[in-house]
Structure formats: C-alpha cells, structure tokens
Amino acid sequence: MELDDTICYCFHISKRKIFNHIRVHKPRVPSQLSDCGGAGTGCGWCVPFLKRYFAEGQPGATTDALSASDYEQQRAGYIRAGKGRPAAGAKPLPPESPPSSSDAPTKEI
Ligand code: FES
Secondary structure (H helix, E strand, O other), X not given: OOOOOEEEOOOOEEHHHHHHHHHHHOOXXXXXXXXXXXXXXXXXXXXXXXXXXXXXXXHHHXXXXXXXXXXXXXXXXXXXXXXXXXXXXXXXXXXXXXXXXXXXXXXXX
C-alpha cells in the first residue's frame, strides 16, 4: 500500500490523510481517527489498519505487503461475506475476481 492508496473506501480516505491526521491532531486513542473524515465508521474493514497506523505513528514505519488491489478485493470479500455494510456513498465493490486454479476443486480418480 502506497501513501496515496485508499484505506477507508467508505469515506474515500487515503493512507496519507490518515498519517497527516495523526501528525497534526495527535489523537490519543485509535478511535479518534474517526475524526479524520469518518474513517473506520462505515463497514469497519479498515479499522485494524487504522489501529496499526496509529500504533506505528509515521508512514515510514509501515510495512504494507498488501497491494492496493488486493486490499480492495479483500474488503469486497469482507462485505460480501456480510461482515460489514458500506457507508452510503462508499466506493462500489469491484467485480468478483474469478477463482484461481488453486481454488478449483480437485477431482479424485
Ligand atoms: S472501509 Fe473504512 S469503514 Fe469501510
């Protein structure tokens, strides 16, 4: 994940905006990151990421191995599984990705 990638798809908030909010407003607890445009108050998908960014405090400390498209697909899976409901105005979910060959059922002979 890069600084300009979206972290909160419900409220269109980038990772850069989150870190700027942390730097400028110095929240005392992770839940105060919701003051940054409502981050984390929609479907809830981004909350673990917000907590991690809060703990790390600065963008250079983050180690996001996840790509932006993987992040978006995983959020879509979270929503489709009924674990959260996107906020009104949230970015629409991407189309479902076709199952990979490793996901295909194997037939025993
Ligand atoms: S992606 Fe942040 S609350 Fe839904």
